Amino acid sequence: MQDLVGLDDLDAYRAHDKLWWNGSWIEAPRPCTEGPYSKYTDFSWSFFWMTPVAGVCSNQALFDIPDIAYENMDFAYQLKTPDPLKMAPGTYRGPMVYSVGPGGDFDTGDIMRPSDGSLMLDFTLTVEHVLAVEIPPGGNQVQLIPQGGWQAWLQQHRKLTRLFRDQTFNLWASTPFKMQLSCAINVGNTCGLQDVAGNRVAVDVAVTLPAGMTSLGQAVNRQPLLLDGQGTEHFEPSLYVARKPGTLHFSVEKDGVRQMLKLGSERFSGSVTVIWDSQV
Structure with a gap:
């Protein structure tokens, strides 16, 4: 101006x-x-x-x-940078030098002679990535129930074939991350639930990530979480994800439910830890 x-x-x-x-x-x-x-x-x-x-x-x-x-x-000015989502965190510094005067970068006319023929701008840019997860109050206590709830199963004599719970969470992410599973009780490549007698059944865990998060360029929908980490080694944001909802899916499938009914135990319980890790 x-x-x-x-x-x-x-x-x-x-x-x-x-x-x-x-x-x-x-x-x-x-x-x-x-x-x-x-x-x-x-x-x-x-x-x-x-x-x-x-x-x-x-x-x-x-x-x-x-x-x-x-x-x-x-x-x-409008500064054009590489995609910050793909930049390593840190502070980036550098100068830009522009010429001033006739024929220069800033040219205000042939008769307008500047007192200084150059203009140097020093830039300091800081890249700070975010990875944060928010679980709603009470979300760490997961109770698996049949479709329609226990009352529907008892009153309508439905056949019990699956127990599940979908737990939402909020995600902030500007950096790639991986997800891992840790269990108090291991059953194969996943976690387990156990009754007082020590009988165990497998509980499957999967994750759905919000729009903007991808795995190999594809949306993440009900991706299994396994103890060996296979399939969840690298999730990448295609845009900045700011407090967007995702879902953890917990379920005991048909074979596990059949085993639970056969054992007749009143309660199965276990501890599952889901880890979001930016060190990929």
């Missing part, structure tokens, strides 16, 4: 429709476009041009303008 002052002889130019060979007071010459601020008075002109990445835009005056001066010049 520039404020151009010193147009004391502006009255001499009012006989002309325009001061410029081409262009106008308000419209920016192409390939520039108008910014949010542009005005003029009898003695000054303030304008803001949006400049392209490459190219030159300028207005050429019909007359010499006596005592012309730039009262001030401001600039704004």
Whole structure:
């Protein structure tokens, strides 16, 4: 944005429709476009041009303008960086040097000679990644029930074939992560539930991640969580995920339910730990 002052002889130019060979007071010459601020008075002109990445835009005056001066010049910029989601966390520093004057990066006209021919900008950029999980209150106590609940099973004499519970959680993620499973009781490659007599049945655990999280470029839907970590070694955000809901799926499938009914135990219990780990 520039404020151009010193147009004391502006009255001499009012006989002309325009001061410029081409262009106008308000419209920016192409390939520039108008910014949010542009005005003029009898003695000054303030304008803001949006400049392209490459190219030159300028207005050429019909007359010499006596005592012309730039009262001030401001600039704004849009910084283009690599995808921050793919950058390692840390502080990045570096300078950018621009030339000022005729033919330079900042060129305000052939007769406008700067006192300093270069402008150096020092940039300091900090990349901080986020990985956070929020479990709603009570979400760490998971009770497995049949479809429709226990009352429907008892009253309607439904055949019990599956016990399950879906537990939601909220996720913040700007970095890749892996998920792991840890069990108080191991049954094969997953966790187990146990009765007072020590009889064990397997409980399956799976995860559905919110939109924006992918595995090998695909959405993550009911991905099994296994003790060996297979299939959950690398989840990657395609965009910043900010407090989006995901789901942990817990279930005892048909064979396990049949075993539980055969044993006739009143209670099976166990401890399952789900780990979100950014060290991938």
